[in-house]
Amino acid sequence: MESIHQSAVEIQAPAAESEFPSAEEAASTAGQSQSGLHCLHGHVYALRRFGSLLFIVLRSRKGLEQIVVDKPELLVLAESLSCETAIRVRGNLMPKPGEQEVSELHACEIELLSTPNSALPVEISREKRMQSLSLNALMEYRPLTLRNEKVRAIFKIEAEFCRAFREFLCGQEFTEIHSPKIVSTGTEGGASLFSIDYFEKKAYLAQSPQFYKQMMVAVYERVFEIGPVYRAEEHNTARHLNEYISMDFEMGFIESEAELMAMQTRLLKHMFVAVEENCAKELALFSAKVPKFEKIPQLKLAEAVEILARKLGWKGEGNDLDPEGERLLFEYIKAETGSELVYLTHYPWKTRPFYAMPEKGSQASHSFDLLYKGLEITTGGQRIHRLEELEKAIFERGMPLESFGDYLQCFRYGMPPHGGLAIGLERIAKQLLDLKNVRQAALFPRDRTRISP
Numbered sequence: 001m002e003s004i005h006q007s008a009v010e011i012q013a014p015a016a017e018s019e020f021p022s023a024e025e026a027a028s029t030a031g032q033s034q035s036g037l038h039c040l041h042g043h044v045y046a047l048r049r050f051g052s053l054l055f056i057v058l059r060s061r062k063g064l065e066q067i068v069v070d071k072p073e074l075l076v077l078a079e080s081l082s083c084e085t086a087i088r089v090r091g092n093l094m095p096k097p098g099e100q101e102v103s104e105l106h107a108c109e110i111e112l113l114s115t116p117n118s119a120l121p122v123e124i125s126r127e128k129r130m131q132s133l134s135l136n137a138l139m140e141y142r143p144l145t146l147r148n149e150k151v152r153a154i155f156k157i158e159a160e161f162c163r164a165f166r167e168f169l170c171g172q173e174f175t176e177i178h179s180p181k182i183v184s185t186g187t188e189g190g191a192s193l194f195s196i197d198y199f200e201k202k203a204y205l206a207q208s209p210q211f212y213k214q215m216m217v218a219v220y221e222r223v224f225e226i227g228p229v230y231r232a233e234e235h236n237t238a239r240h241l242n243e244y245i246s247m248d249f250e251m252g253f254i255e256s257e258a259e260l261m262a263m264q265t266r267l268l269k270h271m272f273v274a275v276e277e278n279c280a281k282e283l284a285l286f287s288a289k290v291p292k293f294e295k296i297p298q299l300k301l302a303e304a305v306e307i308l309a310r311k312l313g314w315k316g317e318g319n320d321l322d323p324e325g326e327r328l329l330f331e332y333i334k335a336e337t338g339s340e341l342v343y344l345t346h347y348p349w350k351t352r353p354f355y356a357m358p359e360k361g362s363q364a365s366h367s368f369d370l371l372y373k374g375l376e377i378t379t380g381g382q383r384i385h386r387l388e389e390l391e392k393a394i395f396e397r398g399m400p401l402e403s404f405g406d407y408l409q410c411f412r413y414g415m416p417p418h419g420g421l422a423i424g425l426e427r428i429a430k431q432l433l434d435l436k437n438v439r440q441a442a443l444f445p446r447d448r449t450r451i452s453p
Contacts, residue, residue, distance in 0.1 A: 040065060040105055041088040041113070043147070044081050046125040054078045056107075057125070058089070063281060064149060066104045067091070077110055083120055084147070086113040124148040135437055142444055142453050153282035154441055157275055158245075158429050162226055164274035165247050165423075168267050174222040174249060179212035181205060181228065185403050192232045194242075205230035208422060210355075213250035214383060215410045217418045224249040226425075236448045238437040239323070239375060241426060243446035250420030257357075257366045257382045260419050261343055264370070264378065265296050268341075275432075286433040291340045296370070297333055298343040304329055319351050323374075330374030344369045347381075354393045357382040357419070366419075373431045380421025387411040 042060035049055075054075055056067040067089055069078040081087070091107040122141050123129040130138075130148055138145050145151055166176065182198065183206045194205040208229050216223045229246045249267075254260065272290040276283065283289070299307075301320075308314035308325050312332060316325045321344070333342045346364040349356060357366040367381030384390045390411055394401055401408070426441040439445040444453060 037090040037108055038093045038105055039088065039090050040067065042086070044083055044085045044087060045149070046083065047078070047081060049079075056081070056087075056089075058087070059147065059149070066096070068094075068104055068106045069110075070106060071108070074107055074110055077112075078107075082116055083123075083125060084144075085115045087111060088113060120144065124151075135439060139439065139445060139450065146443070150285045151440075153279075153285050154429060154433065154435075155443060156282050157279050157432070158425055158441065160275045160279050161271050161425060161428065162245075162247065164271040165226065165267065166224070167274070168270040169222075169224045169249055172222065172263070174224045174251070175216075175220040177209075177212070177216050177220075177223045177225050178227065179206070179209040179225060181230070184406075194230050194232045207231060208246060209248055210353075211407045213248055213420055214355075214415070214418065215407075217250050217252040218410050218413075218415055221252040221416070222249070223251075234448055238439075239427070239430075241438055241442055241445055241447055244427075244438075244442065245425040247423040247425055248420060250418060252416040252418040254382065254417055254419055257345070257368060257380070257419055260380055260382070260421055261296070261298070261368060261370075264380070264421060264423075265293075268296075269293065288433050290432065291372075293339060293341065296341045296343055297337050297339050298345055299333075300346040300364075301344050301348075302346065304344055307332060319348055326371055326376065327374040330371060341370060341372050344371065352381070354397045354399070355383045355390065357384050358393075368421075370421075372428065373434075375427060375431055377427045377431065378421050378423045380419065382417070382419035385411070385415040385417050 040058060040060060042058040042065070044056055045059040045064055046057040047054065048057070052070065054069040056069060056078060058065045058067055069075055088111040089105060089107050090109045091105045093103040094106055096104045122133065122137070122144055124145060124147050127150065130145070130150070133145070138151075146155075170176070182196070182203050184201075184203060193207065196203050196205065206229060209225050209227065213223055213225065225246075225248045227246065227248075228243055230243050232242065233240065235242075249263075251260070251263065276290045304321065305314075305316075305325075308316070308321075308328055312328045314325050314328055316322045321329065329342065330340070333339055345368040346359065346362075347356075347367045347369070348363050349358045349365040350363070352365045352367050358364075359366055365381060367379070369376045370378035370380075384393060387408065390408065391401060394404060426438050429435070429441040430438045433441075435441055439447065
């Protein structure tokens with residue numbers, strides 16, 4: 001193989017590295033090289049032979065692009081290429097036959113940049129082979145399987161979700177923050193914490209940025225964050241991860257949780273529109289359609305439980321919905337309203353974190369979940385903002401006040417009525433694309449059994 005490459009290079013006499021445009025030059029000339037030839041670089045995704053022509057499907061940052069090799073002096077080199085070989089190609093852009101608005105590059109020069117050292121363990125360019133892979137194999141070869149066109153589309157969509165999330169909230173006068181992920185106590189006082197050695201002390205990985213979001217409300221009034229959170233829960237299901245990306249916001253001087261739901265409804269509409277406009281090719285790979293809505297239906301949890309039990313024969317518990325209850329509720333709401341999303345409100349206070357604002361005269365709280373296609377993607381609500389009430393809530397949960405000294409400090413010096421929510425990035429992507437497992441929507445998933453690659 002080495003001799004073939006060398007002889008082909010000698011026949012071709014490729015241009016020296018300095019003759020190809022730099023990244024800056026390529027950007028400024030939109031791929032036009034100094035000699036007038038168009039320049040592309042990327043990885044060989046597939047090779048297709050048709051008679052005397054060879055087609056190279058090139059994977060670049062822009063997607064898949066087609067290169068035509070029809071010069072006899074280049075065919076020997078092109079036929080020796082293997083998938084995932086990194087190449088740089090210069091040639092002439094010509095209209096694709098029958099598609100005048102689509103161009104393909106007819107190669108004049110091909111430069112080898114690097115070649116795989118061994119055969120690929122996964123045929124990433126063959127969708128049927130990719131679809132037949134087990135989840136374990138998909139993750140075992142994750143650095144490679146991420147290169148598959150359909151797999152990498154997932155993360156282009158997630159990137160757009162994050163960009164649009166940030167864009168919308170900045171437009172609403174929110175300030176982005178970055179809270180620490182190493183903490184001295186658990187945010188919600190629970191036991192599902194990963195402990196770590198921190199010099200001579202024990203520390204934990206943050207379950208959420210909740211305490212810090214609340215502290216920063218007194219500073220900026222409206223804040224948001226996109227970052228990882230950690231839950232040491234021994235779930236091993238298609239919907240749970242032990243590390244995931246949380247998109248949080250918190251806002252002050254609210255009157256009720258209704259303002260949070262209204263803000264999120266506008267936010268989600270903006271995010272879905274952005275994905276539809278900027279990720280059309282990626283959505284098409286999954287035949288996915290973004291939900292259209294002006295308002296999102298709302299149900300009190302108790303009302304949802306009654307509907308499920310009375311009309312749909314659900315046998316679950318009344319304090320929350322199990323996966324079967326969420327699925328049945330989605331089907332009911334979809335049939336009744338056409339919506340794929342529904343807010344569930346007024347969860348029992350005892351099932352929510354201690355800082356949730358209790359509803360006066362009832363056992364409920366001013367909290368909510370948002371379900372998308374039958375899966376919770378958001379949890380949020382109004383928080384307790386008065387020190388005395390917060391200390392009482394901590395006491396009623398049987399937790400020591402001294403563990404929350406730093407957190408309570410901001411309430412001691414005045415806090416506005418406030419609330420917020422968190423959206424799970426992997427979950428919203430999973431539901432949009434109808435993925436079978438949330439691990440498919442995580443770059444390098446961390447779950448009960450996996451901490452590599």
